[in-house]
Each structure stands twice: as structure tokens, then as C-alpha cells.
Amino acid sequence: MQRNRTTSRRWAGAVLATAAAIAVVLGPTSATAAPTTADEAADLVAQTGQELTQLDEQVHQAELTVTELQRVAADARAVAEAAEAEVARYEPQLIAIAHTGYTSGPTSGVAAFLTSDSAEDFVQQMTTLDMIAAHTDSLLVTVSAAREQAAAAQSQAQAAAAEAEAALATLEQQQAEVQARVDQYEADFTRLSAQERAAVTVSLAGPVLDVPTSLAPPPSEAAGAVVAAALAQVGDPYVWGASGPNGFDCSGLTQFAYAAAGVSLPHSSRAQAGMGVAVSRGELQPGDVVYFYSPVSHVGIYIGNGQMVHARTFGQPVAVTSVDMRGYAGARRIL
Structure with a gap:
């Protein structure tokens, strides 16, 4: 017994x-x-x-x-x-x-x-x-x-x-x-x-950048699938609590993109920030999950060249921006 x-x-x-x-x-x-x-x-x-x-x-x-x-x-x-x-x-x-x-x-x-x-x-x-x-x-x-x-x-x-x-x-x-x-x-x-709206948006979610015409080579086929899936959602609306296919919040987008590589992530930026292994800012590779603030409340997917794609904030569509936006706290390599 x-x-x-x-x-x-x-x-x-x-x-x-x-x-x-x-x-x-x-x-x-x-x-x-x-x-x-x-x-x-x-x-x-x-x-x-x-x-x-x-x-x-x-x-x-x-x-x-x-x-x-x-x-x-x-x-x-x-x-x-x-x-x-x-x-x-x-x-x-x-x-x-x-x-x-x-x-x-x-x-x-x-x-x-x-x-x-x-x-x-x-x-x-x-x-x-x-x-x-x-x-x-x-x-x-x-x-x-x-x-x-x-x-x-x-x-x-x-x-x-x-x-x-x-x-x-x-x-x-x-x-x-x-x-x-x-x-x-x-x-x-x-x-x-x-x-004023533009200033608030940049403060919360970084400046919008053009989708790069050429990308840094991904470290693996799976990482490439994650980046491609995330970039394909650029322009889709931010929808609170959504994980696709037509609207996303931040952790919903990373969850959706990783599913394209056959990896299941929880729909939580804090939970995602505890997965895989920690990587420094200088070691970032395409496909890494980057997270923001303390406690963690935002995530995006690094695509190379100091850029990331993320579901930005309320009222703003999925976009590419600098990974060095306000609140950067770290990154994880899950693949």
C-alpha cells in the first residue's frame, strides 16, 4: 500500500x-x-x-x-x-x-x-x-x-x-x-x-520593418520551417487568446509556427520562456524564441540579422521588428 x-x-x-x-x-x-x-x-x-x-x-x-x-x-x-x-x-x-x-x-x-x-x-x-x-x-x-x-x-x-x-x-x-x-x-x-498611435505602438511593440527579401540560413530544416511559418502570418491581425490560423496573440503565433515543425508548445509566453536551453543575445539563431519583460509576458521568433517576427499588440498586425525592442529579457533554443 x-x-x-x-x-x-x-x-x-x-x-x-x-x-x-x-x-x-x-x-x-x-x-x-x-x-x-x-x-x-x-x-x-x-x-x-x-x-x-x-x-x-x-x-x-x-x-x-x-x-x-x-x-x-x-x-x-x-x-x-x-x-x-x-x-x-x-x-x-x-x-x-x-x-x-x-x-x-x-x-x-x-x-x-x-x-x-x-x-x-x-x-x-x-x-x-x-x-x-x-x-x-x-x-x-x-x-x-x-x-x-x-x-x-x-x-x-x-x-x-x-x-x-x-x-x-x-x-x-x-x-x-x-x-x-x-x-x-x-x-x-x-x-x-x-x-500618438504610432508612438504608442512603437513603444509597445517596436518599429515595423519590411519583411527581409533574404534570410540568414537557418541552423536546421525544422528551424527553417518555424521561421517560414511565422513570416507567412505577417499582416494577420492581433487577436487576444488566438493561435491561428487567421489571428494570433504573441504566444499563439510561436505555438502555431513551431507546430509547422512538429513541435508542440504551450500557449503561454512564460511557459515557452522556460523551455529548451538559454541562449545569449550574441548566440541567437533563426527559430529561437525571444522573450520580454519580467515576469515574461511577450514572445517572438528570431529570424536572423537582429530581427524577429511577433504578434505585436492589441490592434496591430503580426510584423517584423528589431529583436532589441524595449523589455528584451532573453532567448531560448527549443529545437
């Missing part, structure tokens, strides 16, 4: 950890004095845009948490079903033991002595009785353990399922709150002048 206790502790730990992680506090927007100048308004919009990228990442982390809770619940249900099947497997033997006890009555050492033809026969009968008793005891212990495991697994499954349902409800609420902030941000953004 040591394995059962270990499994229970592992499930309990997973449930507690993921339940804690889902408690993403978006909170109300901090109180800020109303802007009195156009520059202040532009700064406020830029600040809000940066906050939105962080909230976007929080929601993606919550989505991963919900998925993990659902996996824990499914695993627990599978173990419960296996344990219940194990109990059912022993049921015929339990019925046979009960039937024998009812029809034949208990067999004792005295009965064996009285029915034995010799001392040797007596010893043989006693040995047989001991074996039967040991088998019966072992079977009952096994069945009892299986029943305990089934009950524990069932309890774990119910707890994990309840946590998953609660986490999903919290996530849906958070998504609605972020969407409301996105709508407000886009409304504020459109009220800026063209020059």
Missing part, C-alpha cells in the same frame, strides 16, 4: 499547487488621475497596453492550470476504475470461500486428527489447512487494500474535478474582465492622433 499512499500524496500536492496557481488576481485598474494633455493620454494608453500583455499572460497561465487539474482528475478516475476492477476480479474467490464455509463448516485441527489414518496423514491435512487459511487471509488483505485504494482514488477524482470546475469558472470570469479592458484600451487608442 506504500504506492497508494505515495500516489495520494502526489495527487493532493498537484491539486493544491494548481488550485493555488489558478488564483490569478486581475484586480481593478489602479486609480490614475485623468490625463490633462495629449502626451499624458498617450502615456496612459501605452501603460495600459503593457498591463494588458501581463494580464493576457496570466489568463494563459490559468488555462494551463485548468488543463492540469482536468488531467489530475482524469488520472484519479482511471486509478479508481482500475482499483474497482481489481475488487471485482476477486469477487468469485470471495464467494467460493463464503460458500465453502457455509456448506462444509469450519475445519479444525481436532477434526483433522480424528479423520487422519496416520501421523503422516495428520501432518499433511494440517499443512493443507494452514495453506488454505494463509491463502484466505492473503486474499482478504488484498481485497481490503484494493477497496481502500478505490475509495481513496474516487475521493481524489471528485476533489480534482471540483477544483477543475471552480478553476474553470474563475478563468471564464477573468477572461471576461480582460476582454472588457481590451475593449476600453482599443477605444482609448482610437481617440489618439495618428502620430
Whole structure:
């Protein structure tokens, strides 16, 4: 039963950890004095845009948490079903033991002595009785353990399922709150002048560069597939929470591009920034994932020559820009 206790502790730990992680506090927007100048308004919009990228990442982390809770619940249900099947497997033997006890009555050492033809026969009968008793005891212990495991697994499954349902409800609420902030941000953004909108966009997402006509050679065929898939999406709209094929957010674009090389990435910039191996700015190669800010809330795909392609920010399409834009924090080589 040591394995059962270990499994229970592992499930309990997973449930507690993921339940804690889902408690993403978006909170109300901090109180800020109303802007009195156009520059202040532009700064406020830029600040809000940066906050939105962080909230976007929080929601993606919550989505991963919900998925993990659902996996824990499914695993627990599978173990419960296996344990219940194990109990059912022993049921015929339990019925046979009960039937024998009812029809034949208990067999004792005295009965064996009285029915034995010799001392040797007596010893043989006693040995047989001991074996039967040991088998019966072992079977009952096994069945009892299986029943305990089934009950524990069932309890774990119910707890994990309840946590998953609660986490999903919290996530849906958070998504609605972020969407409301996105709508407000886009409304504020459109009220800026063209020059102010351009300044805010460059501040948040770097300057737009032309798609290069020639690219640095990729280090591998897979890396080339990632770069080609990302560049093919240039001009597609930024869509919060989307991973293609017609709209993307930042980690959705990297996820989509890596899928072209047969690599599955989580839809989370923070999670992607923890994959593969770290590479320095001077070691960047086409196909590397570059990430921004602390905590990480934005990613792009390096394409060579100091450039990257990324799903930029709200209201702005996928574009090529300098990898050295504000907030650069590091890079990972996943392939």
C-alpha cells in the first residue's frame, strides 16, 4: 500500500499547487488621475497596453492550470476504475470461500486428527489447512487494500474535478474582465492622433520593418520551417487568446509556427520562456524564441540579422521588428 499512499500524496500536492496557481488576481485598474494633455493620454494608453500583455499572460497561465487539474482528475478516475476492477476480479474467490464455509463448516485441527489414518496423514491435512487459511487471509488483505485504494482514488477524482470546475469558472470570469479592458484600451487608442498611435505602438511593440527579401540560413530544416511559418502570418491581425490560423496573440503565433515543425508548445509566453536551453543575445539563431519583460509576458521568433517576427499588440498586425525592442529579457533554443 506504500504506492497508494505515495500516489495520494502526489495527487493532493498537484491539486493544491494548481488550485493555488489558478488564483490569478486581475484586480481593478489602479486609480490614475485623468490625463490633462495629449502626451499624458498617450502615456496612459501605452501603460495600459503593457498591463494588458501581463494580464493576457496570466489568463494563459490559468488555462494551463485548468488543463492540469482536468488531467489530475482524469488520472484519479482511471486509478479508481482500475482499483474497482481489481475488487471485482476477486469477487468469485470471495464467494467460493463464503460458500465453502457455509456448506462444509469450519475445519479444525481436532477434526483433522480424528479423520487422519496416520501421523503422516495428520501432518499433511494440517499443512493443507494452514495453506488454505494463509491463502484466505492473503486474499482478504488484498481485497481490503484494493477497496481502500478505490475509495481513496474516487475521493481524489471528485476533489480534482471540483477544483477543475471552480478553476474553470474563475478563468471564464477573468477572461471576461480582460476582454472588457481590451475593449476600453482599443477605444482609448482610437481617440489618439495618428502620430500618438504610432508612438504608442512603437513603444509597445517596436518599429515595423519590411519583411527581409533574404534570410540568414537557418541552423536546421525544422528551424527553417518555424521561421517560414511565422513570416507567412505577417499582416494577420492581433487577436487576444488566438493561435491561428487567421489571428494570433504573441504566444499563439510561436505555438502555431513551431507546430509547422512538429513541435508542440504551450500557449503561454512564460511557459515557452522556460523551455529548451538559454541562449545569449550574441548566440541567437533563426527559430529561437525571444522573450520580454519580467515576469515574461511577450514572445517572438528570431529570424536572423537582429530581427524577429511577433504578434505585436492589441490592434496591430503580426510584423517584423528589431529583436532589441524595449523589455528584451532573453532567448531560448527549443529545437
